[in-house]
Amino acid sequence: MELMICCAARLLEDGRTVAVGTGVPCAAAMLAQRTAAPSLVIFFEAGGVGPQLPTMPISVGDSRTFYRALMATSMADVMETCQRGLMDYTFLGGAQIDAYGNLNSTMIGKDYARPKVRLPGSGGASDLASLCWRILVVTNHDRRRFVEKLDFLTTPGYLTGPGAREAAGLPPGTGPYRVITDLAVLGYAEDTKRMQVLSLHPGVTLERVRAHTGFELAVAEPLLTTSPPTEAELIILREEVDPFGYVIGRCAK
Amino acid sequence: MASLSQGEGPLFADPSADRARAFFAQKPRALTDKLTSVADAVRRLVQDGDYLAIGGFGGDRLPTAVCHEIVRQGKQNLTLAGHTATHDFQILAAGNLTGRGKTIARCDVAYIVGLEARGLSPHARRVVESGEVECTEWSNYGLAVRFKAAAMGLPFLPVRSMLGTDTFKQSAAREIICPFTGEKLLALPAIYPDCAAIHVHEADRYGNCRIRGTTVADLDLARAAKRLIITCERLIPNDEIRQDPSRTVIPFYCVDAVCEVPFGSYPGNMPYEYFSDERHLCEWLEAEADMERYRAFLDNYLFGVKDFNEYLERCGGLQRMQALRQEELLLHRGR
Numbered sequence: 001m002e003l004m005i006c007c008a009a010r011l012l013e014d015g016r017t018v019a020v021g022t023g024v025p026c027a028a029a030m031l032a033q034r035t036a037a038p039s040l041v042i043f044f045e046a047g048g049v050g051p052q053l054p055t056m057p058i059s060v061g062d063s064r065t066f067y068r069a070l071m072a073t074s075m076a077d078v079m080e081t082c083q084r085g086l087m088d089y090t091f092l093g094g095a096q097i098d099a100y101g102n103l104n105s106t107m108i109g110k111d112y113a114r115p116k117v118r119l120p121g122s123g124g125a126s127d128l129a130s131l132c133w134r135i136l137v138v139t140n141h142d143r144r145r146f147v148e149k150l151d152f153l154t155t156p157g158y159l160t161g162p163g164a165r166e167a168a169g170l171p172p173g174t175g176p177y178r179v180i181t182d183l184a185v186l187g188y189a190e191d192t193k194r195m196q197v198l199s200l201h202p203g204v205t206l207e208r209v210r211a212h213t214g215f216e217l218a219v220a221e222p223l224l225t226t227s228p229p230t231e232a233e234l235i236i237l238r239e240e241v242d243p244f245g246y247v248i249g250r251c252a253k
Numbered sequence: 254m255a256s257l258s259q260g261e262g263p264l265f266a267d268p269s270a271d272r273a274r275a276f277f278a279q280k281p282r283a284l285t286d287k288l289t290s291v292a293d294a295v296r297r298l299v300q301d302g303d304y305l306a307i308g309g310f311g312g313d314r315l316p317t318a319v320c321h322e323i324v325r326q327g328k329q330n331l332t333l334a335g336h337t338a339t340h341d342f343q344i345l346a347a348g349n350l351t352g353r354g355k356t357i358a359r360c361d362v363a364y365i366v367g368l369e370a371r372g373l374s375p376h377a378r379r380v381v382e383s384g385e386v387e388c389t390e391w392s393n394y395g396l397a398v399r400f401k402a403a404a405m406g407l408p409f410l411p412v413r414s415m416l417g418t419d420t421f422k423q424s425a426a427r428e429i430i431c432p433f434t435g436e437k438l439l440a441l442p443a444i445y446p447d448c449a450a451i452h453v454h455e456a457d458r459y460g461n462c463r464i465r466g467t468t469v470a471d472l473d474l475a476r477a478a479k480r481l482i483i484t485c486e487r488l489i490p491n492d493e494i495r496q497d498p499s500r501t502v503i504p505f506y507c508v509d510a511v512c513e514v515p516f517g518s519y520p521g522n523m524p525y526e527y528f529s530d531e532r533h534l535c536e537w538l539e540a541e542a543d544m545e546r547y548r549a550f551l552d553n554y555l556f557g558v559k560d561f562n563e564y565l566e567r568c569g570g571l572q573r574m575q576a577l578r579q580e581e582l583l584l585h586r587g588r
Contacts, residue, residue, distance in 0.1 A: 061310025168417030
């Protein structure tokens with residue numbers, strides 16, 4: 001978990017904007033602010049802009065999300081900031097992800113009227129994935145999640161491949177960027193828009209990543225090894241970002 | 254040019270701006286005293302079969318007392334705007350599959366069943382997975398825009414979201430072509446809810462409201478709704494409103510009832526007032542796991558109390574509220 005948060009934090013450039021939810025994304029943005037990206041601006045979809053988060057929020061609309069913030073506004077204002085092209089990153093998750101980075105957070109099962117498991121639905125995910133420049137996904141890596149075919153396409157990745165987002169009417173130049181899992185960091189091949197492994201976490205083999213993935217997985221050249229968290233990152237993460245272990249877990253302390 | 258498609262889901266709310274105008278033409282707009290009890294407001298303003306929308310963000314600035322009262326009065330066959338619906342959906346779902354008929358019959362879904370980081374509600378899942386709630390899919394921004402279209406007095410607004418997804422396929426949205434640029438856009442039909450309930454920090458007896466913190470979709474929702482119930486932490490004198498009208502975010506002419514409900518967002522968070530009661534929310538989630546236990550839980554907290562104050566008493570009363578106030582203000586962290 002700590003490694004995943006560090007990987008996510010390192011992807012966030014200084015002077016950029018990021019729309020986050022609670023949990024890992026929030027921890028990653030807070031860590032980035034305290035390391036390489038001090039002027040990163042955090043947005044929450046319920047309307048919190050530029051908070052100085054005193055603790056981990058529990059809800060993306062709770063009062064922590066606009067604690068000592070620059071603005072407390074509306075959901076439409078935040079989403080329209082994305083729609084105007086001002087939001088660089090967003091972090092999403094889901095019950096299922098496919099090779100094109102499409103996400104399912106709506107249901108498990110085949111019959112929409114009688115789902116086997118009903119999940120929350122899009123929330124703001126479909127909006128953020130449509131309108132932000134770069135979509136980051138943080139998730140555990142297993143075959144139940146990394147599937148060939150989604151039960152429901154809640155949130156757009158590259159849809160069916162090159163050109164599909166633009167053909168659907170989504171703003172050009174937007175799309176999935178990175179997937180950070182407990183095994184690897186993945187990106188997308190320029191020509192196919194399919195997921196590919198960029199770096200393996202220390203001690204993880206490519207075979208293991210493939211065994212945990214339900215679709216064919218390409219590999220980037222050269223295949224790197226993920227840098228482990230530095231001592232400085234860990235201290236900030238454990239002492240400042242998440243001192244109560246809400247996200248990194250108490251056992252990690 | 255690619256052919257245009259449309260969602261296959263049912264449309265639950267009439268987007269007609271003309272029919273909304275006909276309604277608003279006869280809506281009272283005089284500056285009159287609207288102070289009443291939650292029980293009276295719900296009895297008069299929420300009708301069986303209504304399209305209902307709840308303000309706030311699920312467990313944040315939630316009009317809890319109105320949600321409780323709707324279930325306690327056994328309102329039936331409602332269509333719900335499932336916009337960031339977390340604890341509100343959970344409360345209303347207590348009127349489904351518990352031997353009290355069917356409170357939620359249809360839902361425009363953007364976010365339901367879950368309570369964010371707290372997990373999924375077992376009972377809300379039971380209710381939706383049973384098939385007794387007819388659903389149409391949207392997104393959070395999608396529903397916010399649908400309220401915005403209504404607040405603008407329009408039948409629809411276009412967005413660049415939901416395109417290319419199953420969310421769109423299961424919605425009732427329609428692809429359109431921009432008449433100026435030729436780009437494909439998604440047209441979202443306006444929602445003019447029959448009734449909405451919003452919890453605010455302060456209101457006067459006429460319904461002029463002040464909110465601190467994020468407004469989520471509430472400023473548009475207040476203007477979109479045909480009937481609006483306001484619950485407020487504190488009733489304030491009209492003179493205070495007049496001294497700083499720039500702070501009025503919902504005007505009296507949108508409002509049909511004003512109810513003073515201190516700690517009215519409990520067990521949700523009320524910004525600058527009190528934090529969410531995670532202990533109680535967790536207890537609620539755990540009780541839902543078993544139907545017998547859940548019935549007993551509801552009898553104790555919801556059906557067995559006469560009003561919201563009695564619910565607060567059963568949840569620990571003033572002592573608990575004091576602790577949550579300290580938590581909200583971070584006093585428990587030595588601030």
